[in-house]
Amino acid sequence: MSIVEWGTSLILNWISDFGYVGIALLMALESACMPVPSEIVMPFAGYLVYQADTDPLYDGTVMSLVGITLAGAFGCTLGSILAYFVGKHAGRPLILKYGRYVLLRKKHLDLADRWFEKYGEAATFIARLLPVVRTFISLPAGIARMDFKKFVFYSFAGSLPWTAMLAYVGYALGPRWEDIVEFFHGLDALVIAVVVVIVVYYAYKLRKDGLDDDAEEQKPDQS
Secondary structure, three states: OOHHHHHHHHHHHHHHHHHHHHHHHHHHHHHOOOOOOHHHHHHHHHHHHHHHHHOOOOOOOOOOHHHHHHHHHHHHHHHHHHHHHHHHHHHHHHHHHHHHHHOOOHHHHHHHHHHHHHHHHHHHHHHOOOOOHHHHOHHHHHHOOOOHHHHHHHHHHHHHHHHHHHHHHHHHHHHHOOHHHHHHHHHHHHHHHHHHHHHHHHHHHHHHHHHHHHHHHHOOOOO
């Protein structure tokens, strides 16, 4: 058995054995930047609800779609809070220390703080609806010290549609719930490609801005 198969089996056993608590814990691990795929957790939970509704001989944990959706969103929020505080208390010093190696300076971090103060609510909410990005958005939110109450609210609000969608698809597919995993693997690749393009462009902009700043500082004072 491969590590991936072992991990998947462990996830399925947790949900089967612990129900809502297992779902919440697994989704918390995912949002805390651990390699736990919600694309397996929530559809399988939806499939268990399907089994309970359609199989009179089903003797496993009985759950509801609303219940697993809320458990998933609650878990996402808990994990996000942990990542937020990691970003808040550890992220900024690390970036200030090593940021120059990735073309980041203190002024750029200050700009990120202001950006999250102005747009953080929307950024946090929207990112929760996207594969890959949703897992890591809490770190920059913490680094930017986004208002904590707003962060928690938008993290939970953004997680609800995601967990509801995955849970319902798992329920609708029934025994074919694993089909959604292949779909999201392809979607993950697309999102990663887009993120890479954005990062490369941002790095280019940072370098260009830095060169422009250096040139500006070297200009003789005309006064």
